[in-house]
Amino acid sequence: MLHIHDLDVFYGHIHALHQVSLQVNESEAVAVLGANGAGKSTLIKSIMGWEKPSSGQILFQNEPLDRLPAWERVKRGLALVPEGGRLFGDISVADNLRLGAYLQPEAVIRSQMDMVYELFPVLAERQKQIAKTLSGGEQQMLAIARALMACPRLLLIDEVSMGLMPILVKRVFSVIGELRQQGMSILLVEQNAYESLKVVDRAYVLENGHIVLEGTPDELRQNPRVRAAYLGG
Amino acid sequence: MFNGYVITIAVFVGIWVSLALSLNILVGYAGQISLGHAAFFGIGAYTSAVMTVRYGQSFWAGLLAAILITGIVGAILGLPSLRVRHDFLVLATMGVNFVVVAVFKYVDFFGGAMGIVNLPAPSLFGVSFRGGALYMALVWLYAGFVLLISWYLSKTWAGLALNTVRIDEDAAAAVGVSVPRFKIYAFAISAALAGGAGSFYAHFIGSVFPDTFAFVESIAILSMVIIGGVGTLRGPIFGAILLKSAPEFLRFAQDYRFTIYGALLVLMMLFQPSGLLGDDSWLWTLGKRIFRRPAASMQAEEAS
Numbered sequence: 001m002l003h004i005h006d007l008d009v010f011y012g013h014i015h016a017l018h019q020v021s022l023q024v025n026e027s028e029a030v031a032v033l034g035a036n037g038a039g040k041s042t043l044i045k046s047i048m049g050w051e052k053p054s055s056g057q058i059l060f061q062n063e064p065l066d067r068l069p070a071w072e073r074v075k076r077g078l079a080l081v082p083e084g085g086r087l088f089g090d091i092s093v094a095d096n097l098r099l100g101a102y103l104q105p106e107a108v109i110r111s112q113m114d115m116v117y118e119l120f121p122v123l124a125e126r127q128k129q130i131a132k133t134l135s136g137g138e139q140q141m142l143a144i145a146r147a148l149m150a151c152p153r154l155l156l157i158d159e160v161s162m163g164l165m166p167i168l169v170k171r172v173f174s175v176i177g178e179l180r181q182q183g184m185s186i187l188l189v190e191q192n193a194y195e196s197l198k199v200v201d202r203a204y205v206l207e208n209g210h211i212v213l214e215g216t217p218d219e220l221r222q223n224p225r226v227r228a229a230y231l232g233g
Numbered sequence: 234m235f236n237g238y239v240i241t242i243a244v245f246v247g248i249w250v251s252l253a254l255s256l257n258i259l260v261g262y263a264g265q266i267s268l269g270h271a272a273f274f275g276i277g278a279y280t281s282a283v284m285t286v287r288y289g290q291s292f293w294a295g296l297l298a299a300i301l302i303t304g305i306v307g308a309i310l311g312l313p314s315l316r317v318r319h320d321f322l323v324l325a326t327m328g329v330n331f332v333v334v335a336v337f338k339y340v341d342f343f344g345g346a347m348g349i350v351n352l353p354a355p356s357l358f359g360v361s362f363r364g365g366a367l368y369m370a371l372v373w374l375y376a377g378f379v380l381l382i383s384w385y386l387s388k389t390w391a392g393l394a395l396n397t398v399r400i401d402e403d404a405a406a407a408v409g410v411s412v413p414r415f416k417i418y419a420f421a422i423s424a425a426l427a428g429g430a431g432s433f434y435a436h437f438i439g440s441v442f443p444d445t446f447a448f449v450e451s452i453a454i455l456s457m458v459i460i461g462g463v464g465t466l467r468g469p470i471f472g473a474i475l476l477k478s479a480p481e482f483l484r485f486a487q488d489y490r491f492t493i494y495g496a497l498l499v500l501m502m503l504f505q506p507s508g509l510l511g512d513d514s515w516l517w518t519l520g521k522r523i524f525r526r527p528a529a530s531m532q533a534e535e536a537s
Contacts, residue, residue: 050406070406070407071411075409086401088396088397088401091393098393099393099394099397099408099410102410150409
């Protein structure tokens, strides 16, 4: 459903992504693993429309996204859990969720709201609270819930584990696992290879802007290079 | 009790309350800092002056034209906000203000430095509103209308979308908010309402001159919004009443008006960025503590 061909992204003279090609199939969960500065966030931002690639193509359901602004991509079924959450801090949890479903009709908003409250009961308890007063873990849950409100066909997740306590990392990844079980297509970019490989069908390894490896979680776990660099030997 | 002097002050305060509230839609709701609001004030005033003096239309036609035309110009002048953000937008809006004043000053059609004079007073069914309590009532009716629109925007879906643009443009786009459209809406609505205020001003004074709408006036209006409490409804109203009426009580301060606005602006930015009546300002928190305590304790009793 998502096909990326030979994507190049520059920041000034810095070549952030080199000829990156990858794909995500229907109902597949895919991870892009890499260290800090490998180009993971650049990749996600390019898919969402926050960054403009200098060449290459991004096809979503066989339609090129290249010239579309972010809100048009949302219309076509993309939703993003941004790095750091990027919540609307001054407004309530419920309003953040409603905004997540900004393009949906009222009936859908209500049913999606029930769905995310079931997935994250803590958010139901905190509906009226201002988003920035939530704890770090709760904010991350809200960021995921807000993206789910859009009824995405493909969920993009940027560094969801960053800055979270290990127990919360486990909780967040178990939610991602649940979503995958339900048949949601997911692309996540992560530093945490260990947890990511537990919940995805396939993964790519990104190093200095190049895709250097691709495989199933089992294949990657066996790979000595991955073991050394990302799984702690 | 309503002598001419009091009425004059009340008319001015009403006009500047409208101006501050209209700027608040742009700055407080949509987060687009503008240092050019006096340009819209002026475009409204001149539109109304041209309509009535040059084309012999009534005040009401002038008012309507002022609102419409200023709204359209606002939408067009809002276009730079789609390309530039923050400090660059501030500079762009400032530039717009200078250009608009220069056009008034150097284009003969607008009367040059001599302005346009002999504007008619509004009248309805043969009753003239000039200078009287009726005009004051009309101005405050308009201020009420601007307040109503501000309130409506703050409560609706569109207001929520404007909020997201202010808080985080990229995140707004990523939930599906068409950011450029809402920026242009904000510019158009904000400008249109300032244009209406311009019409009321022009017909009260009876003449328009370019320098009334100069850059310093933009600063004054922005000061009212910021000092009162940006983003709230009460803040800009309070700020406009305070800054517009204070010089009347402190006559000696009249000449230093803009210096005082500037100094206040700096002090507010340093010590109370949310404004005197902003949501987490000292005054507002104190007020809430005093007035809400009985209600809070009642709730506590219910809960226990």
